[in-house]
Amino acid sequence: MGMVDGPGERRGTKKKQRRRRRIGFSLDMTPMVDVAFLLLTFFMLTTTFSKSNTMEINIPPATGEVRVAGSNVMTLRITDNAVAYCSLGDERPLRIPLYDAHDPRKFSLSNDLRSLLRRETTANSKLVIVVKISDRARYRNLVDIIDELNLMKIDRFSLDDYTPEDDLFIKKFA
Amino acid sequence: MARIKAKRVGFRLDMTPMVDVAFLLLTFFMLTTKFRPPEPVVIDLPSSHSEQKLPESAVLTVMVSETDALFMGISSQSSREVLFNAAIRPKLEAAGYTEPAVRDSLAHFRLAETFPVEREELSRFVTMARYADHGLRPVVRADANAGFEAVNHVISVYKNANLLTFNLVTVMEKGAR
Numbered sequence: 001m002g003m004v005d006g007p008g009e010r011r012g013t014k015k016k017q018r019r020r021r022r023i024g025f026s027l028d029m030t031p032m033v034d035v036a037f038l039l040l041t042f043f044m045l046t047t048t049f050s051k052s053n054t055m056e057i058n059i060p061p062a063t064g065e066v067r068v069a070g071s072n073v074m075t076l077r078i079t080d081n082a083v084a085y086c087s088l089g090d091e092r093p094l095r096i097p098l099y100d101a102h103d104p105r106k107f108s109l110s111n112d113l114r115s116l117l118r119r120e121t122t123a124n125s126k127l128v129i130v131v132k133i134s135d136r137a138r139y140r141n142l143v144d145i146i147d148e149l150n151l152m153k154i155d156r157f158s159l160d161d162y163t164p165e166d167d168l169f170i171k172k173f174a
Numbered sequence: 175m176a177r178i179k180a181k182r183v184g185f186r187l188d189m190t191p192m193v194d195v196a197f198l199l200l201t202f203f204m205l206t207t208k209f210r211p212p213e214p215v216v217i218d219l220p221s222s223h224s225e226q227k228l229p230e231s232a233v234l235t236v237m238v239s240e241t242d243a244l245f246m247g248i249s250s251q252s253s254r255e256v257l258f259n260a261a262i263r264p265k266l267e268a269a270g271y272t273e274p275a276v277r278d279s280l281a282h283f284r285l286a287e288t289f290p291v292e293r294e295e296l297s298r299f300v301t302m303a304r305y306a307d308h309g310l311r312p313v314v315r316a317d318a319n320a321g322f323e324a325v326n327h328v329i330s331v332y333k334n335a336n337l338l339t340f341n342l343v344t345v346m347e348k349g350a351r
Contacts, residue, residue: 025322029189033189033192034195035329036193036197037196039204040196040200040203042210043204044199044202046207046294047203047206047207052224052228052343052344052345053224053225053226053228053343053345054224054226054227054228054313054341054343055222055224055226055341055342056341057339057341057342059329059333059340060338061338062333074323121236124272132321133326135321135326136321136323138318138319138322139220139238139316139317139319139321139322139324139325140318142325143221143222143334143342143344144220144222145269147222147223147224147344150222151223151280153217159329161326
């Protein structure tokens with residue numbers, strides 16, 4: 001290791017032979033290759049090509065209103081214990097858990113909620129979904145809902161503030 | 175068996191092509207690796223199916239940690255300097271900092287990828303950052319378990335600054351569907 005194994009025994013012979021000496025010249029590249037592979041492994045293992053993914057959302061401006069008939073509005077109220085209350089217009093809200101109980105990792109919304117969303121949007125193509133998330137809920141809930149709506153290609157939805165009236169509305173029917 | 179071993183005594187293999195490839199890969203990985211800037215807090219991003227990629231430059235990030243603390247980051251250094259001059263310098267000067275001290279903290283601020291922001295100040299900082307660079311893309315980078323109230327605060331700050339299109343940073347969902 002680390003030795004130059006050229007034709008060393010010829011060193012010190014006649015000057016004529018100096019040029020010829022380099023013909024069979026070989027250098028032990030093993031240490032250099034060792035280091036190169038070490039660095040290569042390091043960079044290969046530390047490089048992650050994962051650029052973060054993003055979801056783009058648009059929110060309506062603070063001023064300006066869009067009027068939609070009450071029957072075309074479905075309100076989705078998310079409370080702190082991950083329960084969704086869906087109501088068409090001012091009808092009595094349906095209580096649906098946001099996640100399936102048997103799905104501990106909470107990757108997707110519950111089947112009930114998904115089928116309800118799919119049913120209502122196919123039944124009424126003008127349906128606008130208003131999502132109201134309680135301040136005590138988690139950010140995860142927002143991302144999961146938007147993700148699900150994006151997957152279902154539902155783009156008629158908007159976010160709205162969850163007000164104390166929404167709490168009262170839920171309590172009234174509970 | 176013994177004869178085969180004897181054959182390998184003077185064995186030599188030309189390693190040049192392998193070394194060439196190894197160095198090529200090494201150079202590639204060394205040049206493409208960009209070390210992740212140190213994050214002030216660990217943020218456990220929520221997962222989604224979105225495949226849109228986050229732009230690399232001209233990004234205004236507001237981070238929300240699991241404990242609902244807010245951090246802000248601007249990707250370009252010149253915008254950071256403008257933001258510092260507009261928002262932080264008056265405050266430091268009012269607090270009686272000398273000019274070298276202010277310059278020192280500016281140098282520090284230019285290099286800081288993120289800095290903590292108070293809840294009440296976020297609106298002012300976002301407005302100033304927008305003033306520094308109009309093309310900044312607003313991004314929310316929040317922990318999956320952050321309270322919605324804090325995230326909603328950030329969203330309403332964006333809304334008031336008339337930043338109506340923004341991105342939520344997520345990671346690719348691993349569970350198959």
